[in-house]
Amino acid sequence: xxxxxxxxxxxxxxxxxxxxxxxxxxxxxxxxxxxxxxxxxxxxxxxxxxxxxxxxxxxxxxxxxxxxxxxxxxxxxxxxxxxxxxxxxxxxxxxxxxxxxxxxxxxxxxxxxxxxxxxxxxxxxxxxxxxxxxxxxxxxxxxxxxxxxxxxxxxxxxxxxxxxxxxxxxxxxxxx
Amino acid sequence: xxxxxxxxxxxxxxxxxxxxxxxxxxxxxxxxxxxxxxxxxxxxxxxxxxxxxxxxxxxxxxxxxxxxxxxxxxxxxxxxxxxxxxxxxxxxxxxxxxxxxxxxxxxxxxxxxxxxxxxxxxxxxxxxxxxxxxxxxxxxxxxxxxxxxxxxxxxxxxxxxxxxxxxxxxxxxxxxxxxxxxxxxxxxxxxxxxxxxxxxxxxxxxxxxxxxxxxxxxxxxxxxxxxxxxxxxxxxxxxxxxxxxxxxxxxxxxxxxxxxxxxxxxxxxxxxxxxxxxxxxxxxxxxxxxxxxxxxxxxxxxxxxxxxxxxxxxxxxxxxxxxxxxxxxxxxxxxxxxxxxxxxxxxxxxxxxxxxxxxxxxxxxxxxxxxxxxxxxxxxxxxxxxxxxxxxxxxxxxxxxxxxxxxxxxxxxxxxxxxxxxxxxxxxxxxxxxxxxxxxxxxxxxxxxxxxxxxxxxxxxxxxxxxxxxxxxxxxxx
Numbered sequence: 001x002x003x004x005x006x007x008x009x010x011x012x013x014x015x016x017x018x019x020x021x022x023x024x025x026x027x028x029x030x031x032x033x034x035x036x037x038x039x040x041x042x043x044x045x046x047x048x049x050x051x052x053x054x055x056x057x058x059x060x061x062x063x064x065x066x067x068x069x070x071x072x073x074x075x076x077x078x079x080x081x082x083x084x085x086x087x088x089x090x091x092x093x094x095x096x097x098x099x100x101x102x103x104x105x106x107x108x109x110x111x112x113x114x115x116x117x118x119x120x121x122x123x124x125x126x127x128x129x130x131x132x133x134x135x136x137x138x139x140x141x142x143x144x145x146x147x148x149x150x151x152x153x154x155x156x157x158x159x160x161x162x163x164x165x166x167x168x169x170x171x172x173x174x175x176x
Numbered sequence: 177x178x179x180x181x182x183x184x185x186x187x188x189x190x191x192x193x194x195x196x197x198x199x200x201x202x203x204x205x206x207x208x209x210x211x212x213x214x215x216x217x218x219x220x221x222x223x224x225x226x227x228x229x230x231x232x233x234x235x236x237x238x239x240x241x242x243x244x245x246x247x248x249x250x251x252x253x254x255x256x257x258x259x260x261x262x263x264x265x266x267x268x269x270x271x272x273x274x275x276x277x278x279x280x281x282x283x284x285x286x287x288x289x290x291x292x293x294x295x296x297x298x299x300x301x302x303x304x305x306x307x308x309x310x311x312x313x314x315x316x317x318x319x320x321x322x323x324x325x326x327x328x329x330x331x332x333x334x335x336x337x338x339x340x341x342x343x344x345x346x347x348x349x350x351x352x353x354x355x356x357x358x359x360x361x362x363x364x365x366x367x368x369x370x371x372x373x374x375x376x377x378x379x380x381x382x383x384x385x386x387x388x389x390x391x392x393x394x395x396x397x398x399x400x401x402x403x404x405x406x407x408x409x410x411x412x413x414x415x416x417x418x419x420x421x422x423x424x425x426x427x428x429x430x431x432x433x434x435x436x437x438x439x440x441x442x443x444x445x446x447x448x449x450x451x452x453x454x455x456x457x458x459x460x461x462x463x464x465x466x467x468x469x470x471x472x473x474x475x476x477x478x479x480x481x482x483x484x485x486x487x488x489x490x491x492x493x494x495x496x497x498x499x500x501x502x503x504x505x506x507x508x509x510x511x512x513x514x515x516x517x518x519x520x521x522x523x524x525x526x527x528x529x530x531x532x533x534x535x536x537x538x539x540x541x542x543x544x545x546x547x548x549x550x551x552x553x554x555x556x557x558x559x560x561x562x563x564x565x566x567x568x569x570x571x572x573x574x575x576x577x578x579x580x581x582x583x584x585x586x587x588x589x590x591x592x593x594x595x596x597x598x599x600x601x602x603x604x605x606x607x608x609x610x611x612x613x614x615x616x617x618x619x620x621x622x623x624x625x626x627x628x629x630x631x632x633x634x635x636x637x638x639x640x641x642x643x644x645x646x647x648x649x650x651x652x653x654x
Contacts, residue, residue: 039195039364040615041391049388054396064404078320078329087333100338100415104345107408111349111401115356118397119382122390124359128383135367137386138360140195 007175008034009159010133010145011168016042019142022166024048026144031162037133037143060114067109072102131176141169148173188282188624191464195618198465202610202617203365205460210607213459218603224596231589232307240310242586248579249569253587254308256561257594260444261301262343262416263437263557266409267445268294269350272357273405276398281624284616285470288361289456290449291354292611296601297448298347300594305339307590335418342415346408353401356394359384361614413441420564427507427568430495436488443481443527444557446474450550452602454543456611465612468541475540478553482531485560489528507568515580516567519559526556 013019016038026033027050036049046053075098079085084092119125137143144163148156163171193201210218235242245252268290275283306315318340320329330337363384366377384390417437420428450471457466496508512520530552539545571578583591605611622628 035385036388037386038388038391039199039386040360040618041395042388043619045388046392051389051392054393056393056396057400060400060404074320075332079332083326083328085331087331090333094333097333100335100411100418101332101341103407103411104338104341107349107404108345110404111352114397114400115352118356118393122387122393124382124384124390126382127379129378130363130366130381130383130385132367132385138364138367138384139199143386 005175006034006147007149007173008133008145009148009151009156009171009173010143011163011166012134012136012141012143012170012172013167014141014169016045016142018167019144020045020048022144022163022168025166026162029162031146031159034145034147035143037137037145039138039140039142042142056114056118059117060110063113064106064110066113068102068106070109071105072098075101133174133176134172144168185624185629186282186469187626187630188285188467188469189465189617189621190467190626192627193464193621193625195621198617198621199364199368199614201462201464202361202612202614203368205606206365206608206610207368211459214603214607217599221596221599221603224593225600226593226596227589228593228597231586231593232303234586235307235590236312240308242584244581244584244587246579246581248572248577249566249581251565251569252581253562253583253591254304256558256565257591258301258304258308259416259437259561259565260558261297261304261594261598263413263441263444263561264448264554265294265297265301265346265350265445266413266438266441267449268292268297269346269353269405269409270442270445271449272353273402273409276402277406280473281620282470282473284613284620285466286449286453286474286612287616288354288357288609288613289452289605289611290445291350291357292602292605292609293445293449293452294350295347295354296598296605297445298343298350299601300598302343302347303594303597304590335415335422338415339419342412346412349401349405349408353398353405356397356401357613357616358609360386360394361610364614365610410438413438425568425572426501426503427511428564430492432488432491432495436485436492439481439484439488440527440557440560443478443485443531444554446478446481447550447553447557450474450478450546451554454547454550456606460606460611462612465617468543471543471546472537472540475534475546478549479531479534482527482534482553486528489524507571510571511563511567514567514571516563516570519563519567523556523559523563526552527560530556 011022013022019036019038019042023033023036023045027048033049036045038045045051076093080093086092087094090097133143133145134141146159148159151159160171189198191197243252243254245254268287271283271290272287275287306312309315318330318337321327359382362377362381363386366374366381369377414434414437417433421430421433423429453466453471453474457463493508493512496504499505530549533539533545533549539549566581570580627633
């Protein structure tokens with residue numbers, strides 16, 4: 001997928017409110033939106049765009065649980081099974097003093113697990129070349145993009161009309 | 177933004193900024209040649225870093241004997257510096273995590289720099305226990321790894337080992353949090369750059385495009401990282417305090433230590449943030465983003481935590497008296513009136529008395545007072561750790577082994593040098609990455625910009641009012 005190039009028709013809006021109304025119009029018209037790109041997280045955009053809530057935090061919980069079990073389990077195994085030593089006359093398996101490390105391992109696993117998952121599902125890694133449609137999208141332009149690789153000319157024309165109707169400041173075509 | 181805006185909200189972005197203005201103002205410091213002030217500061221920091229490297233080499237070559245520690249006082253400036261730096265680091269996480277959860281919008285002006293400060297402070301802190309080990313090349317023994325001695329595992333009951341886990345977790349999680357927040361802003365820098373610079377920023381911005389789905393996941397990730405960093409930051413200083421509290425030394429063996437250390441950490445951390453911000457906003461001309469309202473908010477945190485610390489100091493004294501236990505009473509009598517009385521009174525003055533000046537609104541909003549008092553608090557918090565460590569050890573169980581400790585030139589160089597290390601890192605950071613979170617500032621513009629709220633408001637953020645007069649000529653230019 002990364003290899004095939006796409007022809008993208010996109011409109012740039014000057015304000016996030018214009019973008020939001022354009023997105024809801026596009027959804028009403030059953031247009032197939034490829035992506036919406038913004039310089040900052042626009043609140044209220046996700047429901048308009050019909051994005052489901054991210055499930056990343058469920059994964060965070062699972063990773064954290066794995067960390068807790070791993071930390072606690074490892075410590076228990078090391079001092080109960082592998083090399084039992086009496087420290088300061090305390091029991092072989094002093095559960096309360098495992099709480100700090102178990103907690104730290106929970107946090108460590110949850111944070112790393114979630115972050116790695118985030119970058120992986122977004123296809124983001126060091127050195128990945130960004131497919132930049134317009135340099136101003138990370139500055140002050142709000143972008144609504146359609147994939148027009150296989151779209152017939154007549155429909156492209158109606159998309160152009162859609163952009164002018166919804167108040168896009170600029171409309172461009174770019175192959176990425 | 178369709179959120180209701182309270183009329184009592186403070187203006188957090190001044191100067192009628194448009195989105196484009198924000199991008200320009202915040203990325204330009206990374207684009208233009210460094211100013212003369214920056215070069216002088218960097219040279220100075222590099223010189224102190226050199227001193228630090230020299231002192232570390234000296235310590236490793238000659239051994240810990242080059243320090244003035246003795247058998248009675250076996251923790252001195254080294255552990256004092258360690259606790260001091262770790263405490264300073266806490267403000268960054270507090271600002272970025274706890275204030276995110278409490279939806280304090282003023283955090284956006286200072287969070288990026290404060291998180292960077294956290295990372296550099298933890299780097300400085302981590303050095304001291306390692307150097308103190310003496311045989312630095314065996315430092316990996318602290319980690320549980322399969323070894324040929326059994327394998328023999330470290331003592332999981334030891335608070336010193338908990339510290340290893342707490343601090344390495346804290347460092348790596350803070351780094352993830354900071355960098356993930358930075359990625360969209362690095363993409364902004366990338367999209368303004370050309371040539372080699374663009375390639376470099378392309379590499380470090382991980383291919384960020386600003387897709388709505390990515391933003392959604394980014395926000396979910398940030399929120400959860402904030403959620404888990406909050407107990408993490410509290411646990412880190414709690415565990416640092418366990419290094420003392422779980423011992424059986426009178427003066428250390430107290431249950432008040434965890435909350436008292438955490439409050440002290442936030443206190444000293446905010447003081448360091450103030451020191452940095454007052455300079456940064458001036459040198460990088462960010463007065464419109466790090467406003468007096470930000471500074472005042474942080475000063476309020478300082479007066480609160482300073483007072484908590486003061487209450488803790490007095491509680492310690494009261495409990496020592498109330499315990500009816502003469503060794504405990506002696507430990508605290510000695511702390512106040514013993515050989516290190518000057519450190520105790522220095523601490524009391526700097527940490528408890530001086531921040532009370534912030535009850536005055538005039539002082540809270542004065543740059544010079546803020547800067548001066550932030551330095552005073554930093555000194556006071558260093559004294560606090562010194563008082564806890566050195567006065568307690570110098571008068572231990574056997575009067576025959578009572579002793580006095582003052583640092584050697586190596587220890588003084590390590591401390592001043594670590595400040596050089598800290599500023600060295602921070603100054604590089606101000607050159608390569610935006611010191612204020614660009615995307616987060618843009619996201620609050622319509623609820624915190626001075627053209628939308630406050631006495632000078634000229635336009636409404638809501639769509640159904642008269643259309644917002646476009647500020648400056650940005651929108652028509654392109």
